[in-house]
Amino acid sequence: MKGIKIIYNYSTKDRTGIYAVLIIFIILIYGILGSIYIMGLDIYDSIYYTIITLATVGYGDIIPITPLQKIFSVTLALSGVGVLAYIVTFIINSVTQNLQDMRSGRIMERKLSDMKNHYILCGFGRVGAAVCEELMKRNQKVIIIEKNEKRLEDLEENENVILLNANATEDKTLKKVNIDKSLGVIVATGSDVDNLFIVLTTRELYNDAWIVSRASKKESIKRLKHAGANKVISPEASGGTDIYFASVQPNLVHITEKHGVEIIGKELEILRKYNCHLENIEYHFHGIKTPVSRTIGVLDKSEEDAFIERINSDKNVRESLETIYSTVNEVHSHLVSGPDQFFLNMAIKELENEGIVLGVNLSFDEINEFTKQFKE
Numbered sequence: 001m002k003g004i005k006i007i008y009n010y011s012t013k014d015r016t017g018i019y020a021v022l023i024i025f026i027i028l029i030y031g032i033l034g035s036i037y038i039m040g041l042d043i044y045d046s047i048y049y050t051i052i053t054l055a056t057v058g059y060g061d062i063i064p065i066t067p068l069q070k071i072f073s074v075t076l077a078l079s080g081v082g083v084l085a086y087i088v089t090f091i092i093n094s095v096t097q098n099l100q101d102m103r104s105g106r107i108m109e110r111k112l113s114d115m116k117n118h119y120i121l122c123g124f125g126r127v128g129a130a131v132c133e134e135l136m137k138r139n140q141k142v143i144i145i146e147k148n149e150k151r152l153e154d155l156e157e158n159e160n161v162i163l164l165n166a167n168a169t170e171d172k173t174l175k176k177v178n179i180d181k182s183l184g185v186i187v188a189t190g191s192d193v194d195n196l197f198i199v200l201t202t203r204e205l206y207n208d209a210w211i212v213s214r215a216s217k218k219e220s221i222k223r224l225k226h227a228g229a230n231k232v233i234s235p236e237a238s239g240g241t242d243i244y245f246a247s248v249q250p251n252l253v254h255i256t257e258k259h260g261v262e263i264i265g266k267e268l269e270i271l272r273k274y275n276c277h278l279e280n281i282e283y284h285f286h287g288i289k290t291p292v293s294r295t296i297g298v299l300d301k302s303e304e305d306a307f308i309e310r311i312n313s314d315k316n317v318r319e320s321l322e323t324i325y326s327t328v329n330e331v332h333s334h335l336v337s338g339p340d341q342f343f344l345n346m347a348i349k350e351l352e353n354e355g356i357v358l359g360v361n362l363s364f365d366e367i368n369e370f371t372k373q374f375k376e
Helices: 010-037 043-054 067-114 126-137 192-205 218-227 240-247 261-273 301-313 315-327 341-353 364-373
Strands: 118-122 141-145 161-164 184-187 211-214 231-233 252-258 280-283 292-295 331-337 357-360
Touching: 010 043, 010 067, 043 067, 067 161, 118 126, 126 141, 126 240, 184 192, 184 240, 192 211, 192 218, 211 240, 218 231, 231 240, 252 341, 252 364, 261 301, 261 315, 261 341, 301 315, 331 341, 331 364, 341 357, 357 364
Parallel strands: 118 141, 118 184, 141 161, 184 211, 211 231
Antiparallel strands: 252 331, 252 357, 280 292, 280 331
């Protein structure tokens, strides 16, 4: 289904109304002047004859006699019928459009009021689109606010995505999107001034909101932080993925584990159950502060199953992984993202029940103790 975008085109309707009045005025002038010069009536009878003819009443008290008078009367009467049809059609279309606008507005208001545990993305330009892609990969719910309608044309709306063609700098727009029920507000317009207004308004509306803002200029970073942004990211130095990770930081945990290759399939199964994702893997070496890290990203079920199948069927792949795990004494960490804290906690609890979790959000010193403890 195409995104619902409530747009009232005032300019088109205004022009239509002006054209209608202009046409009626021209026909009235035509009728009055024709009645004077063709029918030979005075000004008062001319106005009277024009109106009753246009209204197709025709009392018969003034009768055209000459062929020219008859032609004039017929054209005036046909003009009246055309004008009436035009007016009726215009009224019906206007009423229908207003009813559709009201219905669309109610649908949108209901969808917005039902949204919770979602992200609010302000701006759908190059950076906003990159952030949105990361959110969609992880099945996160998002309300996209973009004032340029054309940018939303190719984006499909679904149960996780609501498109709102509006200006995010306006208070009334931000009041609609349930900031208090959201997981975070991502401010990604191309204007630092607009971003500043959005951050200020968001912080004013909901003091506890998690706000991540884009900054196009270095000098704007400090201003945006003072305005209330929790994180400010420069897309010139980083990309949409970095903005995404900053946005989901409250729902992103760092877990440290100890397990062998044979547990990988079970681990992925548990995380999939709660719609959580392994964003990376970090291999820890004793005494070395910076781990060796590899990005994993979002894998769908088929990709995960294919990976496990390859481990089980390809001896070389399995032996390579076992060598890596053995080198770090099976101690490694993951950044894990999830829909919200509840599902993250559920996933971690189940992983803990499997006996493979050493800790959550551990410091280097704490992890180093584990690598030392398990060092052969």
